[in-house]
Amino acid sequence: MMVKKKYLTADEILESFAKRFEGDLIEQPYKKTFTNGVKKTRFEEIFVRVKRERFIEAAEHLASIDWPHHTVASGSDLGDEIEILFHLELYPESHGHGVTVTIGTRAPKDDPHVPSLSDVFPAVTPTEREKQEFLGISMDGIKDNRRMWLVHAVPVGVYPWRKDEYGPEKLIRKVHEDESGGSDGTHPIADYNPFPPGGPPIVKRKKEGGDA
Amino acid sequence: MMAKAPPYPLMIGPIHPALKEPTMFKFTLEGERVIDVDLQPGFNHRGIEYLGMKRNPLQVLHLAERVCGICSGAHQFVFARVVEHAADIVSTERADYLRVLVAELERIHSHLLWAGVAGHELGFDSILYYTWKVREDVQDILELICGNRVNYSYYIFGGVRRDVTPEAVEKARKILQGYRKLEDTVLNVFLTDPTIAHRTRDVGTLTYDNAIKLCACGPLTRSAGVKKDVRFSQPHAAYGDMMGDFKAVIPSDYGYPNKGDVFSQIVVRLFEVFESVRMCDWILDNLPGGPITSEPNLSALLMAKLRMAEGEAVARVEAPRGEDIHYVRLKKGKMELDSWKVRVPTYGNIMSWLTMFKGAQIADIPIIIASIDPCIGCMDRVTIIDSETGRERDVHVDEIKSMARRAERGWK
Amino acid sequence: MNAASCNGCDIEIVAALTPRYDVERFGIKLVGTPRHADVLLVTGPVNTQMADRVRRIYEQTPGPKAVLICGLICGNCGSSSGVYYDSYCIQGPFDEFIKKVDPDAIIVYVPGCPVRPEAIIMGVVEAWKALEKMRGEA
Numbered sequence: 036m037m038v039k040k041k042y043l044t045a046d047e048i049l050e051s052f053a054k055r056f057e058g059d060l061i062e063q064p065y066k067k068t069f070t071n072g073v074k075k076t077r078f079e080e081i082f083v084r085v086k087r088e089r090f091i092e093a094a095e096h097l098a099s100i101d102w103p104h105h106t107v108a109s110g111s112d113l114g115d116e117i118e119i120l121f122h123l124e125l126y127p128e129s130h131g132h133g134v135t136v137t138i139g140t141r142a143p144k145d146d147p148h149v150p151s152l153s154d155v156f157p158a159v160t161p162t163e164r165e166k167q168e169f170l171g172i173s174m175d176g177i178k179d180n181r182r183m184w185l186v187h188a189v190p191v192g193v194y195p196w197r198k199d200e201y202g203p204e205k206l207i208r209k210v211h212e213d214e215s216g217g218s219d220g221t222h223p224i225a226d227y228n229p230f231p232p233g234g235p236p237i238v239k240r241k242k243e244g245g246d247a
Numbered sequence: 248m249m250a251k252a253p254p255y256p257l258m259i260g261p262i263h264p265a266l267k268e269p270t271m272f273k274f275t276l277e278g279e280r281v282i283d284v285d286l287q288p289g290f291n292h293r294g295i296e297y298l299g300m301k302r303n304p305l306q307v308l309h310l311a312e313r314v315c316g317i318c319s320g321a322h323q324f325v326f327a328r329v330v331e332h333a334a335d336i337v338s339t340e341r342a343d344y345l346r347v348l349v350a351e352l353e354r355i356h357s358h359l360l361w362a363g364v365a366g367h368e369l370g371f372d373s374i375l376y377y378t379w380k381v382r383e384d385v386q387d388i389l390e391l392i393c394g395n396r397v398n399y400s401y402y403i404f405g406g407v408r409r410d411v412t413p414e415a416v417e418k419a420r421k422i423l424q425g426y427r428k429l430e431d432t433v434l435n436v437f438l439t440d441p442t443i444a445h446r447t448r449d450v451g452t453l454t455y456d457n458a459i460k461l462c463a464c465g466p467l468t469r470s471a472g473v474k475k476d477v478r479f480s481q482p483h484a485a486y487g488d489m490m491g492d493f494k495a496v497i498p499s500d501y502g503y504p505n506k507g508d509v510f511s512q513i514v515v516r517l518f519e520v521f522e523s524v525r526m527c528d529w530i531l532d533n534l535p536g537g538p539i540t541s542e543p544n545l546s547a548l549l550m551a552k553l554r555m556a557e558g559e560a561v562a563r564v565e566a567p568r569g570e571d572i573h574y575v576r577l578k579k580g581k582m583e584l585d586s587w588k589v590r591v592p593t594y595g596n597i598m599s600w601l602t603m604f605k606g607a608q609i610a611d612i613p614i615i616i617a618s619i620d621p622c623i624g625c626m627d628r629v630t631i632i633d634s635e636t637g638r639e640r641d642v643h644v645d646e647i648k649s650m651a652r653r654a655e656r657g658w659k
Numbered sequence: 660m661n662a663a664s665c666n667g668c669d670i671e672i673v674a675a676l677t678p679r680y681d682v683e684r685f686g687i688k689l690v691g692t693p694r695h696a697d698v699l700l701v702t703g704p705v706n707t708q709m710a711d712r713v714r715r716i717y718e719q720t721p722g723p724k725a726v727l728i729c730g731l732i733c734g735n736c737g738s739s740s741g742v743y744y745d746s747y748c749i750q751g752p753f754d755e756f757i758k759k760v761d762p763d764a765i766i767v768y769v770p771g772c773p774v775r776p777e778a779i780i781m782g783v784v785e786a787w788k789a790l791e792k793m794r795g796e797a
């Protein structure tokens with residue numbers, strides 16, 4: 036017979052974060068509560084944002100409560116800063132006690148790097164690689180630094196989720212405006228892939244796959 | 248007698264119509280045994296999240312379901328929920344039930360589809376034809392309820408778009424009854440057949456520790472005995488009401504070992520099909536009355552609620568292949584989403600997937616790729632680099648499948 | 660082949676092969692390689708990553724050949740990019756690509772999001788007619 040596990044409530048988790056990271060929080064941690072169905076079953080989500088100096092500590096703090104289920108990291112361009120959020124779940128194996136926890140941090144655009152959580156959660160590597168490519172931020176201590184998702188899609192130096200001059204606007208092909216079909220040189224990656232002279236670029240592709 | 252060949256690479260892909268991101272695998276092989284594997288995804292990248300940041304939530308609702316054509320309902324479900332959470336819209340009780348009904352019907356269709364594809368990858372095409380024939384019935388219910396076979400456009404912020412008619416309920420019950428009758432046959436075909444057991448037992452094993460450590464999700468993690476299921480850990484929509492009657496499916500509850508191999512995944516998926524059939528029956532029995540949406544006027548919904556909403560939210564839904572999670576941030580006065588992140592189930596399983604290949608044979612690669620349900624027709628073309636000449640040659644999936652068939656018959 | 664489609668069309672193609680629709684009774688058969696094919700069935704908008712591969716697969720298909728494009732109702736992702744319009748890595752409608760490789764290509768459009776199996780069968784029949792017509796002229 037298994038020992039009955041004690042599940043912390045969302046309020047207790049929030050309190051533990053607020054207490055430990057007091058002064059290093061970007062904003063006060065908060066929770067959202069939702070109810071659904073006829074019986075109005077409750078489930079909760081927590082958002083915690085700490086300064087990047089103590090971000091790994093925040094992840095370790097979460098892991099010390101219980102081993103969380105890591106899902107994904109998301110990121111946004113906030114204007115002057117880039118925000119990285121890791122979405123996790125506590126008590127994923129429980130019957131109705133799961134709590135979604137989001138821990139996040141921010142980095143200024145002129146110094147875009149945040150610590151990688153891959154030492155704490157081994158499963159974060161693909162999503163951290165994705166953040167590096169999509170937001171042009173670097174994750175310090177990432178296990179695998181290669182590009183992953185956009186190797187063949189966009190050139191280096193274009194970050195699709197950026198809302199500034201690094202964004203992908205110049206790559207967009209306006210179908211209704213573009214009579215020439217995109218390969219007249221106006222499309223920056225028109226010469227990049229579609230019809231390269233000299234046959235299939237198999238050798239070239241392997242080289243690209245290895246770059247950082 | 249030749250000297251032992253050094254390890255050599257094997258590329259599989261990139262044409263791989265599975266996910267948002269079709270994948271190229273780079274295997275390192277020693278003889279026929281896989282010793283290392285690397286993944287090069289991104290061939291199917293369409294910039295959906297970026298597009299979502301340029302459109303308003305009602306438009307993104309349709310974009311979201313085109314993330315993936317197989318779990319399209321799940322993506323729309325989770326996107327509707329995440330925007331509701333961010334904008335404080337509440338869905339109605341009847342809508343909660345109807346949402347779950349469509350989600351579970353989708354699970355039936357997706358798992359049956361997977362079972363057929365798995366049979367095909369094993370070189371057992373009769374199973375493909377059998378399960379896909381069975382699957383057409385659930386497509387009929389979905390078409391009856393939603394109006395389309397694959398992309399349902401059923402979910403909307405605050406509820407669902409269409410109510411079920413009494414005739415549809417009647418017909419759905421009849422078809423679900425048919426599934427219950429088929430239960431024994433289907434289980435018998437998959438779980439007692441020596442060919443399937445031979446090809447899938449102890450193939451592509453994911454250990455319990457790896458499943459926990461690498462945060463696998465969906466039927467894959469449940470096959471290793473980890474009871475992760477968002478439907479029950481965070482009971483949303485109508486799942487909270489049915490928690491007493493249902494729980495996450497793991498093989499040991501049905502008398503099979505929690506091995507995390509391909510066979511355990513078959514067990515989990517098949518029992519989930521019939522669990523979902525019972526869930527659909529339960530929903531139809533307990534369907535509450537009332538309106539199907541809390542905000543029937545779409546322009547009011549868009550202009551008054553969504554445009555003026557400020558906030559962020561995360562929502563999770565158990566899609567057929569695992570947990571589907573969206574993150575959305577809305578800004579006041581801005582029609583477009585400020586930020587949107589989609590995580591498809593297979594994405595969460597990448598790390599676990601790679602560990603499953605280690606030590607496997609080339610002929611087992613198709614079934615391991617198919618086993619986590621990245622979908623159909625995984626491979627179109629394979630490039631094998633001949634280690635002696637260093638030349639690349641193209642090998643087609645048929646050739647690998649014939650290797651698979653040889654393995655099945657014990658040939659080498 | 661799949662050129663960055665969402666999979667919806669692809670499962671309907673397989674559905675067309677399986678017992679309910681059973682295209683094999685009309686003599687339509689799925690083959691494992693473009694080198695065996697007479698008709699190439701393409702789903703999805705063409706993105707940057709796949710553009711060159713689409714061209715290579717088209718060139719691998721022996722003539723006389725026809726191309727079937729499955730697309731979306733809301734603009735047909737194969738024939739006009741559909742919902743993916745405006746994305747940074749979509750190279751645009753598939754037919755333009757094929758016309759550049761082979762100006763005389765026979766293209767059959769199958770609209771629908773996703774296409775229904777019946778529509779696929781009809782598309783193949785149309786392609787068949789076009790091929791017969793071409794052969795008659797040649």
